[in-house]
Amino acid sequence: MRRKEKILLSFLLVGVLGGLAGLGVFGAFSSTTSNSNNSFAAGTVVIGDNDSNSALYSVSNAKPGQSVTSCIKVTYTGSLGADVHLYTSSTIGSLGQYIDLTITPGTQTGTPTFPSCTGFTADSGGALYTGTLANFASTKNSYANGVVDYPGSTTVWNTNDSVVYQFTATLQSTAPDTAQGTSTGSHAFTWEARNQ
Amino acid sequence: MAATSGIRMARLAGLLAGVALATGVILASLPSSGGAAVGAEVTFYANQTGEFAVSPPGPATFIDDRALHPGQTVSGSFRIANQTGVTKSILLSAEPSASDLNATLRLRLASGGETLREGPLDRLGTPGGKPLVVAPGESATVDLAAHLETADGDGAAAALVQVAIQFEAGSKR
Numbered sequence: 450m451r452r453k454e455k456i457l458l459s460f461l462l463v464g465v466l467g468g469l470a471g472l473g474v475f476g477a478f479s480s481t482t483s484n485s486n487n488s489f490a491a492g493t494v495v496i497g498d499n500d501s502n503s504a505l506y507s508v509s510n511a512k513p514g515q516s517v518t519s520c521i522k523v524t525y526t527g528s529l530g531a532d533v534h535l536y537t538s539s540t541i542g543s544l545g546q547y548i549d550l551t552i553t554p555g556t557q558t559g560t561p562t563f564p565s566c567t568g569f570t571a572d573s574g575g576a577l578y579t580g581t582l583a584n585f586a587s588t589k590n591s592y593a594n595g596v597v598d599y600p601g602s603t604t605v606w607n608t609n610d611s612v613v614y615q616f617t618a619t620l621q622s623t624a625p626d627t628a629q630g631t632s633t634g635s636h637a638f639t640w641e642a643r644n645q
Numbered sequence: 646m647a648a649t650s651g652i653r654m655a656r657l658a659g660l661l662a663g664v665a666l667a668t669g670v671i672l673a674s675l676p677s678s679g680g681a682a683v684g685a686e687v688t689f690y691a692n693q694t695g696e697f698a699v700s701p702p703g704p705a706t707f708i709d710d711r712a713l714h715p716g717q718t719v720s721g722s723f724r725i726a727n728q729t730g731v732t733k734s735i736l737l738s739a740e741p742s743a744s745d746l747n748a749t750l751r752l753r754l755a756s757g758g759e760t761l762r763e764g765p766l767d768r769l770g771t772p773g774g775k776p777l778v779v780a781p782g783e784s785a786t787v788d789l790a791a792h793l794e795t796a797d798g799d800g801a802a803a804a805l806v807q808v809a810i811q812f813e814a815g816s817k818r
Contacts, residue, residue, distance in 0.1 A: 486805070497695025501729035522728055524695045528704075560698065562782040563730040609693060609702045 492529040496606075496642040498522060499563045505616050505638070506564075514622035519564035520557065524611040529644035531606045534595030535577070535614075537586050539636035545583035547624040548633060550616070552578040554598055557613040566615055572601065582618065582633060592641045605645060684712030685746060685804040689789060691723050696733065697812055698726040698784075708789065715749075718792040725777070725812070726784035733779050733814045736772035737762055737787070740811055745804035749794040754810075756787050772813035 498521050505519040525531060535552070553576045558568035577596050578585060589595050600610040616638075620628075687710050690703035700723060701707055708721035727733045737754050741747065747767035754762040754774070762774035779785050789810070 499696050499728035501696055501731050501733075503730060522695070524693060524698075526692050526694060526703075560726045560782050560784065561728050563728065565730070608704065 492527070492644070494527040494529055494531050494642050494644050496523065496525050496527065496531075496533065496640055498524070498640070499561060501563065503563065506618050508618075508620075511620045513620055513624045516617060516619040518566060518615065518617045520561065520566035520569055520613050520615045521563060522557065522561045522611055522613045523640050524609070525606040525642060526608060527606075527642065527644070528608055531642040531644050532597065533599070533606050533640055533642045534592045534597055535638060535640050536589040536591055536595030537636055537638050538590055539586065540634065541583050541586040541636055542632045542634035544620075544628055544631040545586060545633045546581055547621045547628050548582040549619045549621055550578065550580065550582045550585055551576050552596070553615045553617075554612050555615060561613060566613075569613060569615055571615065577614075582636075586636070592643070595639075595641065606642060683803075684714045685750075685793060685806065686711050687713050687719065687746070687750065687791060687793075687804075687806050687808070689721060689791070689808045689810060691725070691787075691810040691812075694812065696727070696729050696814060697735070698728055700724045700726075703809065708791065713791075713793050715793050715795045718790055720788065720790040722786050722788045723810075724784050724786050725779065727779040727781055730781050732781060734776040735779060736776055736813045736815075737769075737774060738772045738811045738813070739766060739769040740809045741766055742807040742809075743805065746793070746806050750806070751792045751794060753790045753792075754787060755790075756785050761787070766808070772811070776815075 500521055505521055506517045508515065508517055523533070525533065553571045554574070555569055555571040557566070557570070561568070577598055578589070598612065600606060600612050603610075687708070688706045689708040690701075690706045691699045692703035693699035707723045708719055710719040713719055725735070739752060739754075744767070748765055750766045751764065752762070752766060752769060753760060756777050760775070761777055762769055777785055777787065787810070791808075
């Protein structure tokens with residue numbers, strides 16, 4: 450091997466070793482940071498009650514002055530703050546004009562059992578609605594004109610809020626003879642929640 | 646002749662020393678790998694419904710383990726009250742927020758010492774098992790034990806799973 454080739458080979462060897470060493474040195478000083486676990490999830494609006502598909506009242510063969518009182522617990526379990534409106538979209542039969550309806554929000558001690566009102570205490574604000582069933586159906590028949598209510602003195606329904614509503618329905622003692630044998634027909638009350 | 650051989654030996658020794666030096670520098674510069682696995686973060690909660698009051702009510706958790714390691718078991722319980730006017734037959738299910746532990750997190754749901762459901766998380770996604778029967782106005786305690794299988798190894802290290810216990814109820818006349 451000639452002298453010139455030896456010198457070139459030496460330079461090559463030093464270069465390779467230096468490169469390897471440099472790679473290790475610079476690797477030691479590398480650094481990263483990251484932002485992980487990104488996600489986007491929608492909230493929920495969920496409302497329920499404890500009626501188990503049973504009616505608040507189902508009175509047959511009623512006579513003037515007869516009254517029925519029942520309670521239903523409405524619970525909000527959605528994650529978004531919400532408004533709740535109460536209305537009926539049902540068509541009410543002719544007897545509806547002689548049925549006095551009172552809806553009062555409140556609380557109930559212990560574990561409520563639908564439709565019992567045992568332990569019910571009305572909120573300080575009093576009744577949400579007092580009038581005939583027919584009037585309720587004509588004036589509170591959609592979310593837009595429904596009765597607005599919130600738990601206690603709040604202005605929003607939050608997760609796990611609940612309100613017990615006491616319904617009292619009375620066949621007016623002054624109902625005329627023309628009311629005999631008539632009916633309100635089956636009707637439903639709706640609590641609709643919408644996020645704020 | 647002897648002098649030439651000595652020079653070659655010296656060169657070879659220099660070459661080996663250079664390679665050894667470079668290797669040492671490279672190895673020393675490698676980042677260390679160490680540190681124990683942090684464990685899986687597993688939480689359980691049960692949302693109440695209109696028909697059933699739950700204590701503690703979701704999103705509050707009744708199990709919150711921030712470092713569950715393979716081979717470990719965590720447990721907790723919640724109460725469910727029937728607010729309806731009829732006896733309810735309740736089937737339970739478990740809905741995880743992520744699938745990381747679906748095959749390796751084994752659950753046992755029980756009430757009064759009686760097993761209602763048992764199996765890996767991915768087998769409990771739909772209501773089933775033995776029904777929990779609760780009379781109107783009554784309540785029952787549901788106990789849950791969650792065991793992370795050892796087979797998962799490091800797979801559970803970064804898992805973050807929230808499990809919702811769900812109810813499906815039928816009326817029992």
